[in-house]
Amino acid sequence: MNSKSIIPREQARRDIEDATAYYQSEGSEQAAVGFINAVERAFADICRHPAIGSPRYAHELNLPGLRSLQLTRYPHVIFYVEREDHIDVWRVLHGGRDIPALMQESDDV
Secondary structure, eight states: OOOOEEEEOHHHHHHHHHHHHHHHHTTOHHHHHHHHHHHHHHHHHHHHOGGGSBOHHHHHHTOTTEEEEEOSSSSEEEEEEEOSSEEEEEEEEETTSOHHHHHHHOTTO
């Protein structure tokens, strides 16, 4: 099985930048770097095994193909859809937020 490339949407990139900036604003450069490393590890796992994520939100939001993967050691969740030739990353959201509302508000969905 070949690994697929990750293509984050603009909103997903903003989500990652916002979370990183938050950790830095709290005075924890180590947490910011750890967050980025956790996202990169999760992306690598998703590339190799796209079906690893849960389809829970696909059913809740009526978005066929949507999967989610919780980051290790961070409260963020990656939302993505497997395409024929790549992984389409929609959002990277804090798990404590109103995820259904944020997913429906997204201009990229």
